[in-house]
Structures are given as C-alpha cells and as structure tokens.
Amino acid sequence: MSGSEKPRALVLTGYGLNCDSETAAALELAGAEVIPVHVNLLVGGQVKLDDFHLLALIGGFAYADDHGAGVVLANRLATGLGGSLTKFIDDGKLIIGICNGFQVMVNLGLLPGFDNEYRSRRVALIANDCGNFQDRWVRLRIEPDSPCVFTRGLDTLEAPVRHGEGKFFAPEGVLRRIEAENLAAVRYADQDGRPANGQWPQNPNGSLHDIAGICDPSGKVFGLMPHPEAHLHWTNHPTWTRRREELLRAGEPLPQGPGPGVQIFHNGLKYLQDNIL
Numbered sequence: 001m002s003g004s005e006k007p008r009a010l011v012l013t014g015y016g017l018n019c020d021s022e023t024a025a026a027l028e029l030a031g032a033e034v035i036p037v038h039v040n041l042l043v044g045g046q047v048k049l050d051d052f053h054l055l056a057l058i059g060g061f062a063y064a065d066d067h068g069a070g071v072v073l074a075n076r077l078a079t080g081l082g083g084s085l086t087k088f089i090d091d092g093k094l095i096i097g098i099c100n101g102f103q104v105m106v107n108l109g110l111l112p113g114f115d116n117e118y119r120s121r122r123v124a125l126i127a128n129d130c131g132n133f134q135d136r137w138v139r140l141r142i143e144p145d146s147p148c149v150f151t152r153g154l155d156t157l158e159a160p161v162r163h164g165e166g167k168f169f170a171p172e173g174v175l176r177r178i179e180a181e182n183l184a185a186v187r188y189a190d191q192d193g194r195p196a197n198g199q200w201p202q203n204p205n206g207s208l209h210d211i212a213g214i215c216d217p218s219g220k221v222f223g224l225m226p227h228p229e230a231h232l233h234w235t236n237h238p239t240w241t242r243r244r245e246e247l248l249r250a251g252e253p254l255p256q257g258p259g260p261g262v263q264i265f266h267n268g269l270k271y272l273q274d275n276i277l
Contacts, residue, residue: 054268056096118216154267
C-alpha cells in the first residue's frame with residue numbers, strides 16, 4: 001500500500017468464529033493494520049467501530065449456528081451496536097463478510113442494501129440443495145459491471161467453500177432488482193469460467209442465478225460464501241504440486257508473491273487509501 005497511514009481493519013472474533021488468523025493474514029498481506037476484536041468488546045463499547053476503516057465478519061460457526069447460520073450473532077450486533085453499523089457505512093467505510101460473516105450480514109439486513117436501507121432482511125442463505133456440508137474448491141466468475149470495490153480488476157477466482165447453509169435465495173422481485181443493479185458481484189462457474197447454470201458441484205449449494213456473493217449499490221458492503229482468505233499463496237491450492245511439476249518441466253518460473261485471494265482485500269484497502277485516508 002502507498003501512503004503513510006495504513007487502513008485499520010477490525011476482524012471480529014469469538015464464540016465459534018474460526019477464520020480470524022487467515023483473514024488477519026490476508027488483510028496484513030494487503031497492507032492493513034489489523035486488530036482482532038472479540039464480539040464482547042465491540043458490543044460492550046470497549047472498542048469503538050468508528051476507530052476503524054474496514055470491518056471483517058469472518059467464517060466459522062458463530063454461537064454454533066444455533067437458530068440458523070449467523071442468526072444469534074446478527075441479533076447481538078443489531079442490539080449491541082445500534083446505529084453504529086449504518087453510520088459506519090454512511091461514512092464510506094467498508095464491510096466484508098465471508099461465509100458465516102455473509103450469513104450474519106443477510107440476517108442483519110446489510111445486504112442487498114437497496115436504497116441505502118440496511119435493516120430489512122430481503123435475502124437468505126439456506127440449506128444446500130445437496131443436503132449436506134460442502135467442503136470443496138470452486139471457481140468464481142467476477143461480474144465486471146458490479147459496483148463492488150473488492151472485485152475490481154478480477155475475472156475469475158478459485159477459493160474453497162465450507163458450509164451447510166450456503167444456497168442464495170431471494171423472492172423473484174428481489175432477484176430481478178439484484179440483477180438490474182448488478183449487485184451479484186461473484187457467481188459460481190465451471191472450470192472455463194462459464195456459468196455453472198445451477199449444476200453441482202460447480203454450484204455447490206444450488207444458489208439461485210449461481211450467486212456466490214453480492215454487494216450493496218455503493219459497492220462498499222460485500223458478502224460471499226467462498227473463502228478468499230484461504231487462497232493467500234499458490235501452494236494453498238489443492239493442485240499446487242501438479243502445477244509446480246508442469247511449470248518445472250516446461251522450464252517456466254514458479255508463481256511468486258501473494259495468492260489470488262489477497263487481491264480481494266487489496267482492492268478494498270486501495271479504495272480506502274484513495275478515498276478515505
């Protein structure tokens with residue numbers, strides 16, 4: 001990152017959330033100052049959301065997903081933070097929710113955020129069509145017309161899914177508006193980057209319109225089910241040994257630098273650097 005001040009990122013932790021280390025590592029690789037904060041400290045007021053530029057709601061099984069994935073944590077944040085979340089968004093800051101974090105966001109009503117209204121639940125993430133937990137790598141197609149600040153400059157991305165309740169569902173009218181406003185930022189795709197068309201396992205959960213993640217109309221609030229923080233280096237990919245041998249035998253250099261998943265976080269921090277700091 002350029003500039004003298006680093007964006008400050010809050011990575012929410014506690015009560016079954018378990019991707020804090022990976023998410024913190026992704027944000028640090030991208031150039032952020034990262035502070036892991038337990039949910040009790042945030043809702044109790046000991047840590048102020050206003051002191052940060054980015055809020056990361058991470059993967060895991062918050063409160064054991066009791067009453068449904070992300071429901072209890074969403075209720076805690078809604079009652080504990082009051083209007084702080086909407087003020088955070090109104091101030092032009094960023095929120096990213098990954099897997100369980102995405103589930104929390106839709107329960108809160110932060111997404112899709114039609115008409116800058118962030119308290120009404122319009123979409124849901126429900127049980128996978130296949131009837132069981134899915135832990136597999138998927139290919140994502142990035143929608144170029146989406147306003148999402150996190151996905152700029154990306155065409156495709158590979159990342160794992162790890163969920164039992166990841167099917168994106170919404171009433172037909174809501175889906176039409178999501179499509180009309182280009183809010184479906186990432187979709188499940190086949191190995192050539194073409195639409196999965198609902199086919200398993202390319203679409204691992206039966207998400208309508210192959211939607212893997214959406215943003216709000218501003219592009220600053222983004223949630224997705226796959227885990228970009230799990231692809232921070234090329235050796236994270238399950239086929240890295242085969243890829244290594246192919247490159248070595250062809251006399252080509254091995255990939256260097258951070259893995260593709262870091263670009264999601266780098267894009268968000270670049271936006272903050274250019275527009276907030």
